[in-house]
Amino acid sequence: MAVPFLLVTCFFVFLYSGMRHAYIEQAKRLARFTAVCIADRIDPEDLDAIKTAKDMTGETYKKLQDTLISFHNSAELIRYAWIMRRSTAPGAKTSDYEFVVDLPSSDEDMNGVIDDDEQTDLPGTKYDASPYPALINAWNTSGADDTISPDPPRPPLLSGYAPITNAAGRTVAVAGADVTAEDIEKQLFAVRVMVFTFGGILAAMFSAVIVLYCSRRDMLQQISNMNTELQHKNERLEEATTLRNDLSNMIVHDMRNHMTIVSGYSTLLKDSLKDYQHTHNAETSDIWHQLETAIKQLIDFMQDMLILAKSESGKLAPHFQMTDVKELISESVKCCDSIASLNKISIETSYPSGPIESHVDRHLLIRVIDNLMLNAIKHSDSYSKVKVTLATSLNDADQNIILITVADEGYGVPPEIKNNLFKKYHAGDNSVAATKAIGLGLAFCKMAIEEHKGRIYLKDSPKGAVFVVELPWCNNDPTTAASQGSGGKA
Structure with missing residues (x-):
């Protein structure tokens, strides 16, 4: 041929x-x-x-x-x-x-x-x-x-x-x-054009002869297809293994955040016990309650690791249920307030008057809010503010959405890392003005929000960093709502 x-x-x-x-x-x-x-x-x-x-x-x-x-x-x-x-x-x-x-x-x-x-x-x-x-x-x-x-x-x-x-x-x-x-x-260019044009015509004539030989290659093609399919399966298996490892790293990252909270509450509790005679007993009980909550969340994350280790797909498996997003954010704010107090940072909140109920995975979403708030506290100066806002709106498709905004007054995100902000293992340098050690946390946030059929992004701001989370406001599973239309509240 x-x-x-x-x-x-x-x-x-x-x-x-x-x-x-x-x-x-x-x-x-x-x-x-x-x-x-x-x-x-x-x-x-x-x-x-x-x-x-x-x-x-x-x-x-x-x-x-x-x-x-x-x-x-x-x-x-x-x-x-x-x-x-x-x-x-x-x-x-x-x-x-x-x-x-x-x-x-x-x-x-x-x-x-x-x-x-x-x-x-x-x-x-x-x-x-x-x-x-x-x-x-x-x-x-x-x-x-x-x-x-x-x-x-x-x-x-x-x-x-x-x-x-x-x-x-x-x-x-x-x-x-x-x-x-x-x-x-x-x-000589004109000569080449003439020669190659004539050659192309002659090659086209030979192509008719080549067609006669195609049947002889069918068996080889089938073998090649089988090898390709096997290669793709191996690649998918490797991707699943890699993703499982990445998710494990993300969960460990979250455990570190909650260990920070535990450390903060432990410090406060220690100081409270030293001056017990001058401290109201109810305040000590409240600190102890927050410490227990943080420890419980840490245990939940360890349970996630066990579930992930047993998972065959290596993907997140969200469990959606009707949840008051306002109450969920309030819980996260209360949990992070101690570490903010230690850093002399105040947390301001802005919520609608009534509850905002939607079908979400409570554990995943509270981990996202914790990540965003801890990042904001970590990269804020003393005596500054972190503002958490909950609101509802319509997206470009006129669908009802829930907007969660976490804004700080820190140094913001350097332009050179904005494009890689939500990628795994990405981190800034060690300078004061840089964003540090946020790669895995934000990568997890992006993955968790996308499981809710929502999106997370960094909003332009003259000062500090403003992270925005958009979630579908729906009464049923967001994966079902995404395939059936808006599914939003009236």
Whole structure:
């Protein structure tokens, strides 16, 4: 099956190579012919009058230059035309040449600048002809370069040469005409288009033959499909294992937050017991109650780890039930108030007057609120405020939603980490103005809120950080509501 294509490819490669060789030979003949014509038009005695750059202002130089210009303009491929002679300096070699006449400076590429390769070479400018045997031999007979050669600062060239002889038959100079590789390539482009177009037509004919061989590959294709399916299953298994590990890390992160709360309440309780005679017993009981609540939440998280370890899918398994979101947030605020007090930070709340009941997973949502509040406290200065707001609204689809906002007056989130804020394991640097150690917590928040078919995002704020949680306000399972429409409250 590959043999016909190989044969066709080889055929067109040889065809193009042959046509390219023929075209380059044609360019060599053109350059040589132009050089011979220039040499035939030049009066050798005029060259004796050109010695230095001062002679460029004379009529003789202008006449010689006009001759070069006329040949340059008459042949489209001729980029440069010039006259050189051998150097007469003491010790000069046969390969040491110098310019006599060159084309005037002009903006050939029309870029608004006279580039180095567009500058006129002044009479007497030295030129080393040793890389160009045809130029050295041109003192005796006309010829052309065998291949395209570099000629800095000019682009790669293919040049033709012809001797200029006096009445006695002695060579006094060499006329040259150059064709650039770029101009040759432009002409070859049309050749390539023709060759490859014809090749495409021929390849299309062979494609009909290839169809006959497709049936022989069916069995191999089936095996390949089975291998691909097996590979995908292995990848999904690896993803499930990775996700299970990530969730375990997130739960451990939450445990650390609640251990911070336990530590805060323990400190308060310790101070309270020291001054028991000056402290009301009810206050001590309340602190003890908050400590028990935090410990209970820590036990719940440990239970989550056990459930996760037994899970085969490695995904969160939320349990939705009707919950008063207002009461849930109040519980979280009360739980975090001790750590805020230790840091001399006040927590302000703004709730609707009545209850806000919706179908949510109580444990997941309270963990989200705890994470956001602890992050806000952690990155706030002393004597600042953390504001927690609960409200209801309509989204762009006119569906009822619950809005939970946690705002602080800290340093905010640096712009360079905003795009990665909710990615796993992401954290800022250790500077004061940076957000630190929030990667796993916010990654968990995003995962938990998305399980509720909601979203969490960072809102632009002139000061501090403002995190917003949007949840569907619904009477039934949000996963069912998402598939059936709004399902919101009237």
